[in-house]
Amino acid sequence: MSTTDVAIVGTGPNGLAAGVVLARAGLRVALHEAAETIGGGLRTAPLFDSGVLHDLCSAVHPMAAASPFFRAFGLAERGVELLHPEISYAHPLDGGRAALAHRSLAKTCEHLGADGPRWRRLMGPLLEHSEAVVDLVLSGQRRPPRSPAAALLLATRAAVHGSGLGAARFRGEEAPALLTGVATHAVGKLPSLASATVALLLGHLAHGTGWPLPRGGSGRIAEALAEDIRAHGGVFHTGHHVTDLAELGGARAVLLDTSVKGLLSLAGGRLPRRYARSLERFRYGPGAAKVDFLVCEPIPWADPRVGRAGTVHLGGTHAEMVRQETATARGVRTGEPFVLVVDPAVTDPGRALPGKRPVWAYAHVPHGDPTDPYELVRARIERHAPGFGDTVVAHRSVAAAAYEAYNPNYVGGDIGSGAMTLYQSLARPVPRLDPHRTPLPGVYLCSAATPPGPSVHGMPGYLAALSALRHSFGTRDVPDLAAGSPPLAFGRSG
Incomplete structure (x- = not known):
């Protein structure tokens, strides 16, 4: 038996x-x-010090805060504390400027100037139907949507922002950069319907259930x-x-x-x-190349407000990101790849020791790229945080080609x-x-x-x-996933 x-x-x-x-x-x-x-x-x-913990892959978890599975499982009831930064994500631009996605939609719109009302019209209705939007995107995608209103909201917006028309809806550089930076989480050609859906999903969650980091x-x-x-x-x-x-x-x-x-x-x-x-x-997508840094002080961002963000996107303007991500998807290496940066101790101070703190960074690179990403990532950060290199105590870099050895699911560095x-x-x-x-x-x-x-x-x-x-x-019964609930009664098989 x-x-x-x-x-x-x-x-x-x-x-x-x-x-x-x-x-x-x-x-x-x-x-x-x-x-x-x-x-x-x-x-x-x-990685470098027994008292400083680094996240080896994922670090920030908007979907863990929002997904139906984790809502039913209840992370908080299991002792997992999701910590929310004041600013969900930031997007530095040249000249010391930065676009900021505050947890507060109103505050985000206030700082986007003339594009504030446009951002509110884009994200506000999604926030009002947030749970239905999340459940739609995270469904098995084989049945009609439970909420036609949520489906319509998402589809009409994705159709616009999945085309060249999306950025034209905004007047300044900050708002389109803010949205396109989130679209790059799809890791592929821009713009596209898939990347627009990701941007709208993650973008509205930044003002809702948030982009939290688990304590520890x-x-x-x-x-x-x-x-x-x-x-x-x-x-x-x-x-x-x-x-x-x-x-x-x-x-x-x-x-x-x-x-x-x-x-x-x-x-x-x-x-x-x-x-x-x-x-x-x-088909597999582009790769991710990662650098873990041990630094002696917080990242010296040119705009100090960026230092309050849980996640930082480094990609430049909307047009620059479109060029970079599309070239990367075609297998062309760029000198300035899109980079995601997280300084976990901004949100979770317990992750740092005096003079020692972890910094997490990914670069989007062509599938299977063997290049050591350290210099590319360091230079990308330094562009918006002059003097960053002087704070680096130690680093570990993993090329996209090597990521598959760490986790066979990441074929050619494709973490998706x-x-x-x-x-x-x-x-x-x-x-x-x-x-x-x-x-x-x-x-x-x-x-x-x-x-x-x-x-x-x-x-x-x-x-x-x-x-x-x-x-x-032979059962369609769904177990209750809440802490303390009993298992299904049909029991163990023989």
Whole structure:
């Protein structure tokens, strides 16, 4: 008799979300992780000093604050405190100027001058329907929207800002730079419908549930998920690299928090040829190259207000970002890539020690780019923070090509697990009614390569787990995910 009902490969946020659901369904769940520590993109560790913690991948979590899965799970009730910066994100421009997205929509509009009313008309209605907008974007995207009003609001705005017409709606440079900086989170050609949807989703959340950082680092989210899994009988096998589905043959359901490339490798020729060919055509996006800094003081931004922001976008004007991101998506290396910067101690002072604080930075680069990003990123920061280089005590850089070694899901440095084109946003990884269910009986894909795509929101894992409950265990009952709630009554299988 098998001692495992469900085997999950990979313990990123989606593998953990699937584990929470299935363990709470009363099933015996085992999670397998190739690394020595769980978490995938939710890992926090000391890199240079035992008292200073760096987020190894994700650092800021607007989707964890907003997603249906985490709303049901309740991070605050699990001891995870999401800290909100005064300014959600900032976008420095040349000449010491900066565009600022305050948590307050009114304050943001006040500082945008003539474009303030336009920003309010863009973001205000989305804020009024925020939960419905989030639920629409983070749905399985296979059913009609529950809120036609939210769908209409989002679609009409995305149609404008996904074209060249969007920036023309504004008069100054600050507002279009502010919005386009958020659009670059789609990591691809600009403008596009996919990037506009990301900009509108994340942009309005900056004034709503916010862009918070977990106190103590992103690893706290992974720890809370793992604690719940263990509390319901789940077990973890770390340092265990699963190379073939045959290793998991005793489980009735197998969920893979892996890339499409990983699914093909684990299946080892078992997939139907037509499905396999569709997976082989799956496109990956540009890469991310990362630099972790240990610095001796806060970043000396030319505009001191930028130092109050939780996230900083370095990309220049709207036109500059369009050129840079489009070139990067085409595989052309630029001398001034788009860079995201986070100084966690701005929001979470406990992350710093006297004379020592972490700084987190990503650059968007071509897929598989082998270039050491340190000089590019340092120069990009220095352009808007003169003297930054003098504050650097130590650094660690990871090229896009090397990111796949850290996490096999990041193929060629693509941290989004697949290009965020409109087609692949809707048909990840292939066009199927149930995209999480593979043609192999009992095998499901639960990673960001499935709808609703990347970011730390847990929804691919949640939706894949519900599919597994329906098809492998014959129940449509959904476990209550709240702290202290009992598991489903249908219990463990034999």
